[in-house]
Amino acid sequence: YFSSQSATLPVARETGNLTVRPFSIAAEVLYDDAKQRATGIRVIDANSGEEHIFKAKIIFCNASTVGTTALLLNSRSARFPNGLGNDSGELGHNLMDHHYGMGAGAEFPGFEDTYYQGRKANGFYIPRFRNIDEETKREDYLRGFGYQGNISRGRSIPDEKIGVDLKEDIFKPGPYTVSVACFGEMLPYHENRMFLNFEKRDQHGMPIITFDAKLRDNEMKLREDGVQCAVEMLEAAGCKNIWTYNDLTAPGACIHEMGTARMGNDPKTSVLNKWNQIHAVPNVFVTDGSCMTSSGTQNPSITYMALTARAVDYADKQMKAGKL
Numbered sequence: 001y002f003s004s005q006s007a008t009l010p011v012a013r014e015t016g017n018l019t020v021r022p023f024s025i026a027a028e029v030l031y032d033d034a035k036q037r038a039t040g041i042r043v044i045d046a047n048s049g050e051e052h053i054f055k056a057k058i059i060f061c062n063a064s065t066v067g068t069t070a071l072l073l074n075s076r077s078a079r080f081p082n083g084l085g086n087d088s089g090e091l092g093h094n095l096m097d098h099h100y101g102m103g104a105g106a107e108f109p110g111f112e113d114t115y116y117q118g119r120k121a122n123g124f125y126i127p128r129f130r131n132i133d134e135e136t137k138r139e140d141y142l143r144g145f146g147y148q149g150n151i152s153r154g155r156s157i158p159d160e161k162i163g164v165d166l167k168e169d170i171f172k173p174g175p176y177t178v179s180v181a182c183f184g185e186m187l188p189y190h191e192n193r194m195f196l197n198f199e200k201r202d203q204h205g206m207p208i209i210t211f212d213a214k215l216r217d218n219e220m221k222l223r224e225d226g227v228q229c230a231v232e233m234l235e236a237a238g239c240k241n242i243w244t245y246n247d248l249t250a251p252g253a254c255i256h257e258m259g260t261a262r263m264g265n266d267p268k269t270s271v272l273n274k275w276n277q278i279h280a281v282p283n284v285f286v287t288d289g290s291c292m293t294s295s296g297t298q299n300p301s302i303t304y305m306a307l308t309a310r311a312v313d314y315a316d317k318q319m320k321a322g323k324l
Helices: 008-014 063-071 163-170 216-236 301-320
Strands: 025-034 037-045 051-055 059-061 097-107 124-126 145-155 173-186 192-202 208-212 241-246 281-286
Touching: 025 051, 025 063, 025 163, 037 281, 059 063, 059 192, 059 301, 063 192, 063 208, 097 216, 145 216, 173 216, 216 241
Parallel strands: 059 281
Antiparallel strands: 025 037, 037 051, 097 173, 097 241, 124 145, 145 173, 192 208
16 A cells, blocks of 8 residues: 655655654635735644644645545635635535445355465456446446456364364365455535534534435435345355345445545536635645545545646646646
């Protein structure tokens, strides 16, 4: 997995242009009504409670979907009484996450005389195959799901054994088992949202983040089909003793939150433009998951990184041209 602590941050520090300031809570993006630009960030020191102002020509918000959206919602002014750049009223809405906790597993017969060492080269990914074209179109739900899976060999530990027999059986490998875990797409419902409760605040004086979101009928039908397809694939592969599961999880469990400051061409229905700039505040860029318009089925972090690199390149060229 990618880690900014071991990859990009060390490289950035080596340039001499990065200052890392831990224990800092970004509380507000400051906005100048006369200049119609953001001017900096108000930060609260988590240890001392002191406030600091950091000025900037360009601001990139990349605090994860929930963190960035909370920051923008808390950045209120005469021009933006409902949050920075929230002319459309979409800021905080269209909250999405992937949903999982459904799929199937089975025993894979044969290969009892083989075992493995180290990392197993048998993890697999099955991309979405529903609603790709007319041939794969479903009438009962939109979009689709993908699968992540693996094959492993467990231990053979009969429940009825104890003592020496149990100890001996612990070292005997069990059958190979296949796990097919389904990850489903969540639609961008306007009703699914996060907002700030200004009546309740934390120890730093920050309003409490509140969520009002749930999986809906489309996701429920998608989950049922995802489980059934997993069973059909395992049966076709010759697996035995197939089991299924469909344990509903709340949004947020998959930790792929996105969508609350979505991109779009129309400022009336979106928060950001195609370059990840806030429509009404062009020197503020948002390049984390909050910019997404749909969730897809794939793990999204690499997409966020690509969008960030693209936006940085654009911002750099605009600054050099004197347009930003």
